[in-house]
Amino acid sequence: MARIAVIGAGMGAMAAAARLAVAGHRVTVYERSETFGGSVGRYAHDGFAFDTGPMLLHLPAVYRDLFVKTGKEPLERCVTMTQVDPASRHVFADGTAVSLPNASRAGVVAALDAALGGGAGSSWGAFLDRARDAWDRSRRPLLEEPLRPDWQVLARDPYPAPRQRRLLRPARQAGTVAEVGAWELADPRLAALLDGYALSYGLDPRRAPAAAALLPYMEETFGSWYVEGGIRALARAVYERCLARRVEFALGREAARVVEKDGRAAGVEFVDGTVAEAEHVVLGVRPRPGLVPGEALRTEGDGPGRGRAAEPGRFLVMLSLSGARPADAAHRTVVHPADGAAEQEAVFAGRVADRPTVTVLRPDDPTIRPDDAHEAVTLTATVAPHGTVDWTDPATRARFADTLIEAAGAVVPGVRERILHAEVRTPAETAADTGAEGGSVPGPALAGAQGAYLRPGNRTRLPGLHLAGGWSHPGGGLAHAGMSGALVAGLIVEGDGFRGSQ
Numbered sequence: 001m002a003r004i005a006v007i008g009a010g011m012g013a014m015a016a017a018a019r020l021a022v023a024g025h026r027v028t029v030y031e032r033s034e035t036f037g038g039s040v041g042r043y044a045h046d047g048f049a050f051d052t053g054p055m056l057l058h059l060p061a062v063y064r065d066l067f068v069k070t071g072k073e074p075l076e077r078c079v080t081m082t083q084v085d086p087a088s089r090h091v092f093a094d095g096t097a098v099s100l101p102n103a104s105r106a107g108v109v110a111a112l113d114a115a116l117g118g119g120a121g122s123s124w125g126a127f128l129d130r131a132r133d134a135w136d137r138s139r140r141p142l143l144e145e146p147l148r149p150d151w152q153v154l155a156r157d158p159y160p161a162p163r164q165r166r167l168l169r170p171a172r173q174a175g176t177v178a179e180v181g182a183w184e185l186a187d188p189r190l191a192a193l194l195d196g197y198a199l200s201y202g203l204d205p206r207r208a209p210a211a212a213a214l215l216p217y218m219e220e221t222f223g224s225w226y227v228e229g230g231i232r233a234l235a236r237a238v239y240e241r242c243l244a245r246r247v248e249f250a251l252g253r254e255a256a257r258v259v260e261k262d263g264r265a266a267g268v269e270f271v272d273g274t275v276a277e278a279e280h281v282v283l284g285v286r287p288r289p290g291l292v293p294g295e296a297l298r299t300e301g302d303g304p305g306r307g308r309a310a311e312p313g314r315f316l317v318m319l320s321l322s323g324a325r326p327a328d329a330a331h332r333t334v335v336h337p338a339d340g341a342a343e344q345e346a347v348f349a350g351r352v353a354d355r356p357t358v359t360v361l362r363p364d365d366p367t368i369r370p371d372d373a374h375e376a377v378t379l380t381a382t383v384a385p386h387g388t389v390d391w392t393d394p395a396t397r398a399r400f401a402d403t404l405i406e407a408a409g410a411v412v413p414g415v416r417e418r419i420l421h422a423e424v425r426t427p428a429e430t431a432a433d434t435g436a437e438g439g440s441v442p443g444p445a446l447a448g449a450q451g452a453y454l455r456p457g458n459r460t461r462l463p464g465l466h467l468a469g470g471w472s473h474p475g476g477g478l479a480h481a482g483m484s485g486a487l488v489a490g491l492i493v494e495g496d497g498f499r500g501s502q
């Protein structure tokens with residue numbers, strides 16, 4: 001039995017902690033705030049409740065596996081999960097709207113054909129087929145195994161883009177999300193759909209590799225799931241599973257640095273100068289010089305993910321509304337702007353977009369509203385991180401919140417008149433919740449682009465120090481961070497020979 005110190009109580013770190021405790025280790029999670037869950041927070045007001053982080057779960061298998069491996073009670077006995085159907089509704093700038101059914105490729109194809117015409121469904125279907133090929137090729141090394149020392153195998157894009165013949169110029173394949181949209185998806189609304197997926201994960205469609213096709217493929221294949229009470233209920237279930245496995249939580253304990261002794265990690269020093277000794281340290285927060293010894297940052301496979309600009313964050317407007325939620329309202333509606341390129345230009349140049357892509361979330365959940373004569377609605381947009389934009393500026397916050405409410409009018413008629421209370425959260429608040437600089441939300445790791453979208457491996461050069469959570473392999477997002485926890489636990493329990501669960 002080893003003493004293991006876990007820094008941060010985010011989802012990746014807690015997933016690692018529960019698994020390590022089951023393997024017989026003495027695990028303590030040191031969290032600087034007074035609660036667990038990190039990004040997966042909750043805001044409650046006058047009988048309304050809202051998630052302040054992710055609001056849907058994709059790939060629930062990751063958490064099912066965690067619950068199976070760490071106890072008798074399966075995930076579905078700890079939280080109530082329902083599939084969201086339609087998975088999403090899309091309103092395009094020309095007024096066309098389409099509802100995409102949950103986890104049904106044939107249903108999505110039929111819906112797109114009916115709404116957009118012109119063979120849009122089969123065009124999207126052919127794209128999904130190529131995305132499935134990319135998934136089959138990269139799934140294991142990208143998601144299910146620790147990052148390989150020869151991570152360069154993932155530097156090549158697995159998406160099999162068809163060669164495009166070009167007049168008097170050599171044939172080319174789409175290399176970015178934007179090129180896939182322009183060259184392979186004949187309808188500009190399909191291109192907007194694909195761009196919207198990329199943006200929702202914080203990716204710039206103009207630069208993100210075509211391999212980002214995996215993201216809509218995963219959502220449309222494995223489905224979108226809602227957890228009753230909000231995703232915060234999932235974080236609570238993971239926390240409670242940790243407690244049941246005798247993981248200790250030390251809240252209000254901010255790590256200042258990982259202690260190194262005789263060439264290996266030996267514990268954690270806190271900001272108050274005290275030290276907790278440990279044989280292994282799991283860092284569940286963004287690794288930065290000072291927090292970890294400089295040498296350790298040169299993780300295995302030096303270089304993946306290097307050179308990427310600061311990643312965007314999220315802007316949320318949580319609306320407490322009078323009036324009932326219509327029974328036929330879609331859970332998630334994406335309102336696409338007329339000029340997606342202008343939005344991308346603004347977000348990735350560190351400015352506030354005039355017309356953002358706005359996602360409207362209307363969960364049908366009586367536990368998050370005072371009664372059925374009220375509705376809790378959240379509006380979100382991907383935005384530049386705090387710092388490039390000053391998200392603490394009241395005027396900037398109010399203006400952008402108003403932009404989102406304006407766009408939401410296309411989905412929730414009369415929304416302004418129904419507002420009882422509006423609460424705004426920006427990357428400035430995310431930075432405070434997670435400690436991530438600028439409130440950036442790490443996107444999932446992607447193959448391609450010479451490895452620029454990979455994350456540092458879970459094993460570091462400092463023996464005894466491992467990385468979990470969204471800033472490490474295989475990247476950010478609920479599912480991906482959960483996978484990082486499984487990989488870290490595997491590496492500590494089985495040693496460096498661990499090659500992922502079968």
Ligand SMILES: Cc1cc2nc3c(=O)[nH]c(=O)nc-3n(C[C@H](O)[C@H](O)[C@H](O)COP(=O)(O)OP(=O)(O)OC[C@H]3O[C@@H](n4cnc5c(N)ncnc54)[C@H](O)[C@@H]3O)c2cc1C
Nearest residue numbers: 008010011012032038039054255434435469470477478481
């Ligand atoms: C607004 C928002 C929207 C999101 N939307 C989605 C979505 O739609 N889909 C999706 O899949 N994912 C989404 N995410 C991302 C997702 O929530 C995270 O990637 C996931 O929860 C994994 O988080 P993590 O394990 O990296 O830990 P984090 O959530 O980053 O938590 C890190 C924890 O470590 C603590 N900490 C930091 N520094 C220290 C220190 N020095 N000492 C001790 N403790 C410390 C922090 O207080 C925090 O509790 C969103 C995130 C945010 C913020």
